[in-house]
Every structure is written in structure tokens, then in C-alpha cells.
Amino acid sequence: MRKVLISMAALVIVSGLPAVAELTEVPDRPTFEKDVLPILQERCQVCHREGGDDIAGMVAPMALTNYKEVRPWAKAIDKAVATNNMPPWDATELTVGQFMNERLMTDVERETISKWVKTGAQRGNPADAPGPKVFEDKGGWLIGKPDLIVKMPEPYYVPDFIRDHQPRIKFTITEEMLPEPRWIQAVECKPESENVHHIVGSAWAPEWEDHPEEFFSAGSIAAGEDPIIYPEGFGNLLRAGTEISLSMHYFKEPGSGTAFYDQSAVGFKFYPKGTDIKYKVTRGGISARGWEIPPRQSAWKIGASKTFEKDTVLISLHPHMHYRGQSMIYTAYYPDGSTETLLDVPNYDYAWQTQYIYKAPKYLPEGTRVDVMAVYDNSETKKADYAEINIDRAVDFGAASVDEMMIPFVEWSEIEKEDVDMYAKTSPRAEGTD
Numbered sequence: 005m006r007k008v009l010i011s012m013a014a015l016v017i018v019s020g021l022p023a024v025a026e027l028t029e030v031p032d033r034p035t036f037e038k039d040v041l042p043i044l045q046e047r048c049q050v051c052h053r054e055g056g057d058d059i060a061g062m063v064a065p066m067a068l069t070n071y072k073e074v075r076p077w078a079k080a081i082d083k084a085v086a087t088n089n090m091p092p093w094d095a096t097e098l099t100v101g102q103f104m105n106e107r108l109m110t111d112v113e114r115e116t117i118s119k120w121v122k123t124g125a126q127r128g129n130p131a132d133a134p135g136p137k138v139f140e141d142k143g144g145w146l147i148g149k150p151d152l153i154v155k156m157p158e159p160y161y162v163p164d165f166i167r168d169h170q171p172r173i174k175f176t177i178t179e180e181m182l183p184e185p186r187w188i189q190a191v192e193c194k195p196e197s198e199n200v201h202h203i204v205g206s207a208w209a210p211e212w213e214d215h216p217e218e219f220f221s222a223g224s225i226a227a228g229e230d231p232i233i234y235p236e237g238f239g240n241l242l243r244a245g246t247e248i249s250l251s252m253h254y255f256k257e258p259g260s261g262t263a264f265y266d267q268s269a270v271g272f273k274f275y276p277k278g279t280d281i282k283y284k285v286t287r288g289g290i291s292a293r294g295w296e297i298p299p300r301q302s303a304w305k306i307g308a309s310k311t312f313e314k315d316t317v318l319i320s321l322h323p324h325m326h327y328r329g330q331s332m333i334y335t336a337y338y339p340d341g342s343t344e345t346l347l348d349v350p351n352y353d354y355a356w357q358t359q360y361i362y363k364a365p366k367y368l369p370e371g372t373r374v375d376v377m378a379v380y381d382n383s384e385t386k387k388a389d390y391a392e393i394n395i396d397r398a399v400d401f402g403a404a405s406v407d408e409m410m411i412p413f414v415e416w417s418e419i420e421k422e423d424v425d426m427y428a429k430t431s432p433r434a435e436g437t438d
């Protein structure tokens with residue numbers, strides 16, 4: 005795992021986050037069964053257990069469900085939580101409570117673990133332990149069992165002596181697969197081969213010929229990326245005739261005997277029939293083009309902005325950069341002159357392509373401008389983490405991880421005047437901004 009240095013600012017008490025159970029202060033002599041296990045159950049076991057969540061290929065290497073499993077990892081756990089590497093979540097506390105897939109812990113929880121390790125990682129009395137935490141069986145899908153799974157029509161062959169391969173695979177939803185149009189509530193891509201580096205799916209209907217921008221996301225995965233989940237009342241329509249295009253990236257060490265077949269799939273969860281979905285969701289990037297990051301620059305900034313001309317709600321934010329990506333920050337400039345930090349990721353981690361999905365859609369009044377600032381590190385510091393990068397060259401846009409990207413993804417819907425009050429009322433607002 006990559007070591008990430010964090011500033012003290014990122015360790016400030018996470019005030020809006022409810023602590024596990026009644027853990028409001030650090031016990032004098034914490035024990036595993038009484039004090040530590042409840043924290044692990046709430047903050048870690050969703051991934052760290054037998055059959056834990058597989059977040060686009062990121063699978064936790066060990067279970068942390070009982071003393072025997074945890075004890076050998078005590079020091080590593082202390083370090084992982086003290087440095088904010090675990091649980092994996094790169095946004096600061098500014099947006100605490102806003103995102104449905106948030107993975108954070110409080111300072112008291114962190115310090116309890118630290119004290120437990122310092123005082124000898126005692127087990128304590130098993131009678132003090134909470135009952136085991138039971139997790140829902142989602143059949144290997146983060147979105148739960150899909151209503152429709154569509155596979156690539158044929159297994160795709162990737163030969164021995166190929167390292168990087170990026171085919172685009174297209175197929176059409178047939179009436180057999182989907183007899184009637186259905187509103188999508190969630191989408192997840194499921195790679196078959198472990199050599200799938202990423203998949204970017206999009207969907208498009210032929211009758212949109214005149215509106216090529218009307219495609220929507222048919223899921224995408226890259227390491228640590230969460231699936232697409234739409235909030236109540238928002239979605240996209242899937243029907244026979246919709247074209248699915250999967251932009252695949254296969255990656256392996258070339259050599260004889262390394263050839264493989266892949267038949268990855270996309271799973272869709274639908275709203276119940278007859279659900280009234282008012283708003284389609286658009287996905288796009290607030291990207292800058294035509295930039296170049298000079299050699300050996302450690303803090304090269306690239307900015308971009310987009311003005312939302314109509315009343316809009318944001319559904320999700322998703323910073324995307326490659327190895328040299330260091331930080332990304334989204335800021336809203338409102339028509340009334342106030343500003344708000346929408347998302348602050350001070351230590352971007354390429355291995356965790358987190359999609360920040362709003363619990364309640366974030367309302368932006370018409371005329372709001374969203375600026376994104378991305379910072380890149382093309383210096384020795386990054387080279388220490390990613391030996392394959394060449395810091396003596398200038399880097400520009402490219403699909404390979406050793407090239408760069410500046411894609412601050414956003415999913416949004418324009419809303420009608422009559423709904424403005426409703427969404428404005430439930431819209432989250434960052435603390436500490438004006």
C-alpha cells in the first residue's frame with residue numbers, strides 16, 4: 005500500500021460523524037473485545053471479512069473479525085488508521101455526512117486503536133464482545149443482485165505477447181434481454197478476467213443521432229471505484245435498441261502462456277415498474293485540454309470550470325487523474341457571490357478511484373460556476389511510489405497510467421423551477437465555507 009503523508013489539518017476531529025456505539029472518549033486500557041472490535045465491525049469489516057466488498061478489484065487482504073485474525077495486524081492497523089490510509093476515503097471532513105458511500109472514522113476511534121496497540125493489544129474478556137456483525141449477502145455485487153446482467157456478446161481474446169490493449173466493445177440491448185424499457189437505478193461493471201485494468205461503459209440510443217451528447221454512463225470501473233447509484237427520482241432509461249459501448253483496458257505482463265479470454269458484464273438494477281422518474285442524469289467532465297506538465301515539477305496546477313446555466317442538482321463527483329495526480333478540489337461560485345468547497349481531496353490515491361455519491365442531490369442555482377483545481381506531482385516524490393514514471397519528460401493527456409488525465413467527473417440533472425425549493429431544502433452544505 006502506498007504511504008500517504010497527511011497534514012494535521014486532515015486529522016481534525018470529524019465532528020459530523022457519529023462515533024461507533026458510545027465511544028465518546030478513549031478508554032484508559034482499551035481491550036479488543038470491548039473497545040476495538042465494535043470499531044472494526046463498523047468501519048472495516050464491510051471489506052475486511054470473508055467475502056467482503058470487492059470494490060472494482062480492490063479486495064482487502066485479510067479478515068478482521070476476531071482477536072486471532074486481528075492480533076498479528078495490530079501495528080499495521082494502528083499505522084493505517086493514524087495515517088488516514090484506512091478506511092480508504094480521500095475527502096476531507098469538510099464534506100462529512102454528505103456522501104452515501106462515506107468511509108471515515110472519528111479521532112476517538114483512531115486513538116482508541118492506537119492506545120490499545122500501545123498498551124499491549126490486550127484481548128480482554130470475550131464476554132464483553134458485541135455479537136458478530138451480520139452483512140447482507142449481495143451475491144458478489146455491490147449494488148445487490150442485478151435485475152439484468154448483460155455480458156459482452158463473445159469472449160474477447162487477448163494474446164500472449166501483448167501488454168496493454170484497449171479495444172472498444174459494442175453491443176445492443178435486444179428485446180429478448182429487455183422486453184420493455186426500464187429506469188436504471190444502479191449500474192455496476194463486473195470484470196471477468198483479473199487482467200481488466202478498467203472499463204468505461206456508456207449507453208446511447210440511435211434515435212439520439214442529433215444529440216450525441218445524450219449518452220449516459222453504463223457503469224465504469226477502475227481500481228477502488230464505486231458503482232453508479234442514482235438517488236430516488238433520478239435515473240436513466242434503458243430499452244431495446246440502446247447501444248452499450250464498453251471501452252476496455254486490458255493490462256498484463258506479456259509472455260507465453262499469458263493469453264486469456266475475457267467476457268466482462270454489466271449489471272443493471274431497475275426501479276420498480278411504474279416508478280415516476282422525472283430526471284435523467286448526465287455525466288460529463290469539467291476537464292481542461294491542451295495542457296502539459298513539465299519535467300520535475302512537484303506542484304503543477306491545472307484548472308477548469310463549468311457554468312451551470314440552469315438550476316441543477318449534482319448527483320456525484322469523481323476526481324480522475326493518473327499516477328501523478330496529487331490533489332483535486334471542486335469549488336462552487338454562486339450567483340449571490342458566496343463560495344463553497346464541494347469536495348477537497350488533498351491526497352489523491354490512484355488505487356482508490358472513489359466516486360463521491362451525494363446522499364441528497366446537491367442544488368446549484370442557475371448561473372453557478374464550478375471550478376476544479378487539479379495538482380500534479382512529476383517529481384522524485386511520486387517516482388518513489390510509481391517507479392515506472394519518467395519524471396524527466398513533460399507529460400500530457402493519454403490513456404496509459406504513466407500519461408495523465410484531468411477529468412473531474414460530475415453527474416448532474418437540470419431541474420425545473422417547481423422543484424427548486426424541494427431540492428434546495430435537502431441539499432447538503434459544507435461547514436466552514438461562506
Ligand code: HEC
Pocket residue numbers: 005006044047048049050051052057059062063064065077080081084085090091092107109355
Ligand atoms: C472499502 C474497503 C475497505 C475498508 C472499509 C477498509 N479497508 Fe483496509 N484494506 C482494503 C484493501 C482493498 C486493502 C489492500 C489494498 C490497499 O492496501 O489499499 C486494505 C489494506 C489494509 C491494511 C494493510 C496495509 C498494509 O500494510 O499492507 C490494513 C492494516 C488495513 N487495511 C486496515 C483497515 C482497518 C483497520 C480498517 C477500518 C478502520 C479498514 N482497513 C477498512 C479495503 C478496506
